Amino acid sequence: MQEFTQTEALDLVGRFEAGQELPEKMRADVRLLGALLGRVLQESGSPGLYEDVERLRTATIHAYTDETAEAFARAARIADGFTIARADEVARAFTCYFHLVNLAEEHQRVRTLREREGRPGSQDATDSIAAAFSRLADEVGHDTALARLQGLRFHPVFTAHPTEARRRAVSSSIRRLSELLDEYDASERAGTAQRRAERRMLEEIDVLWRTAPLRAEKPSPTDEVRAVMAVFDETLYTAVPHVYRRVDDALQEEGRGARPPLVRPFVRVGSWVGGDRDGNPFVTATVTRKAAAIASDHVLRGLERTALRIGRGLTLDAASTPPSRALVSLWQRLRAADEEAAAEIAQRSPDEQHRRILLLLARKIAATRTRDADLAYRDPEHLRDDLRIVQDSLASAGAARQAYGHLQQLLWQVETYGFHLAELEVRQHSAVHAAVLAELDAGTSSERAEEVLEVFRAIAFIQERFGPRAAGRYIVSFTQSADDLAAVHRLARYAVGEDGTPPVLDVIPLFETFADLRAAPGILAEIVDHPDFAARLDATGRRLEVMLGYSDSSKDVGPVAANLALYEAQAEIAAWAQRVGIELTLFHGRGGALGRGGGPANSAILAQPPHSVDGRFKLTEQGEVIFARYADPAIAMRHIDQVGAAILLASSPSNEERNRSAAERYADVAATMDTASRERFFSLVKAPGFAPWFARVTPMEEIGALALGSRPARRGLSVESLADLRAIPWVFAWTQARINLAGWFGLGTALDAVGDEERLRAGYREWPLLRTLIDNVAMSLAKADERIARHYLDLGDRDDLADLVMAEMRLTREWTIRVTGGDELLATKPVLQRAVKMRSPYVDALSLLQLRALRALRDADAKAPRDAEHERLLLLSVSGVAAGLQNTG
Incomplete structure (x- = not known):
């Protein structure tokens, strides 16, 4: 040709x-x-x-x-x-x-x-x-x-x-x-x-x-900390208070900028970077301490610069803007602590009392960063109180626009970020806790046990140095019993000894597998009566956080059954919390990819069960999603505004009633879809030899060679078993093969089992959970490609499995189009459809190069030297396809 x-x-x-x-x-x-x-x-x-x-x-x-x-x-x-x-x-x-x-x-x-x-x-x-x-x-x-x-x-x-x-x-x-x-x-x-x-x-x-x-090599955990800090420095530090300002201006109308704000800081930023040690041996207690120190250094530098900038511009003469008594008293305290600097500043600004104070506060912030004990702030609350004295003085002197202008944004930054910037969270696997406790109870202590105990000492150190908000949330992966949660408090006491005071901990269960999600309400009902938990609940006004894992449950039972199980678990946990008077926050472990709970956050929030949001929404932001949502200030502000709106509306009577009534009306549809999709999913993943076949027809093994992050791609087992394969390479590998199986497999069979097209169309209109699920599947399928997928599947020698995948892809595509309307995927979402179509032929080019490399690597003699050239081509194509499809794991 x-x-x-x-x-x-x-x-x-x-x-x-x-x-x-x-x-x-x-x-x-x-x-x-x-x-x-x-x-x-x-x-x-x-x-x-x-x-x-x-x-x-x-x-x-x-x-x-x-x-x-x-x-x-x-x-x-x-x-x-x-x-x-x-x-x-x-x-x-x-x-x-x-x-x-x-x-x-x-x-x-x-x-x-x-x-x-x-x-x-x-x-x-x-x-x-x-x-x-x-x-x-x-x-x-x-x-x-x-x-x-x-x-x-x-x-x-x-x-x-x-x-x-x-x-x-x-x-x-x-x-x-x-x-x-x-x-x-x-x-x-x-x-x-x-x-x-x-x-x-x-x-x-x-x-x-x-x-x-x-x-050239995997980044260290500290490298990952510094990469995330760039997002704070370049975007979030200034973008978040701008969002507050934008909302407050809209609510205040004519009085905007000259009245006390109606908006209170509603963003809290958390971080697992440097704290998440589940399966990552490179995250040590030393790394966790360093992560907290780096974050604090960044925010204190930012607060110092902001205070200096505002102070230099606050050239208000005492005759026009007389200081309040509280401001005069504050000046006297600051001057006594920092006499030489105060004298110099007073000489430059003799009648500008508000300016003088801001410049001295900037010096106190700098002293906090450099650990100058004589001048440093003890905690961010003291800085906040000093700034409010300045604000009140300005307002009482008639300078309302100076009181509630840039100074208010600095106050919002202090209230949002404190001296820690991001609330560092620790995560560890329940099995590690159990093994270490068994050692300690037997009177022995291995190197691993000592490292686990050192983590609690690190948390105590961070709380003492940067404030109680800086650290304290402790997530227990694969929580399967109340004992898994109680173990954290036992370990904390072991760490500090009989005479020590353990750190203040909010222990958060993470329910990940299908079975764990179903067991969650019973486990929670048991743990809240545990003495350590009960004491902490009393101290926090009965606030409790529960984390739900999207990725492992999807790998466990397939995306359809996992989504239905997550909804049911949230509904039951929320109802239980209502009954026992607990202020619940559900923490959603959502990935960027659709197979890991990804997709538009605002539509997902509005589809949550009644009382599962109640004005609070917490989720993980991962990998490329961090930079897609937060790297540009305008996009970050728009994202926060959209999510905030969804959180506010999720608990409105109309939205809760819509979700409640739809769940009841379509309960039989949900049950049919759950059973049918799980059976179809199991027919694939539980088939003999599935795991090695999966590794052969996708670049799963090779993805582990990419220097993406410090964390290993597997928890230690071979591809003979998927049980210990992390959800990230599971999703990433299917995405690279242009199959995207983790995002859609089983939905076609589920919808076909229901069979009633008119009822399903009505459900798509009326049932937010179904609409969100189908819309995400439509996106996932739109990024897949049958022709290229078939070539990947041909790399294996299992026509039965390949035919099963292709048949389900066609069935899911057919039913998705029938339910959503139109004659092709994403027909009702032209902007998304355009983005996919614009990229598809170019992604195809990289897929063809990747297929060439994969064939060469699969056909190579196992005893032959490593084919470095084709490995490099494969990894280059993986990076390119990820950029083209705009999601990885």
């Missing part, structure tokens, strides 16, 4: 790009960035690289639009025909392209948000906190709605799960390109500034091309 002529290729690519219904500005960005990448490939790639990339690009676009076996074979033949060195370069080129397309898409999102903010009534977006408050007030009254708003809590917890496939150096390069694209937008059309921005973008894309896409 002849390849395309240049004219045919240009026509084919042009028609494909024209068929993508992109916003005009985004289309221009994609063309600009693509053209610049083309220039870089011609200038910096080896001879003929650009032409080879274009050959494969044209062929995969043709195969995507033509859908014939001949077209697909042509594309595969081109990918197979490259030398291994050329295949390596081509994979890198397509990966760079995805980074640029993702950047263009993010840039369009930011552009849209900015345009929306510039329009009148921009705060009235239907999914904003301000709009949610208005709707809630209509249902429950203004005062009740305000009380709920002021009790709102959104608690994202950043984790170090290895799902960010790109290097930090690559992320940094992309961030610089984003800034240059902003400059390009702002410059005059075809003017000097625009040409300069284009030249600098070309330079940066050349850097991106020349930067090794794969990490």
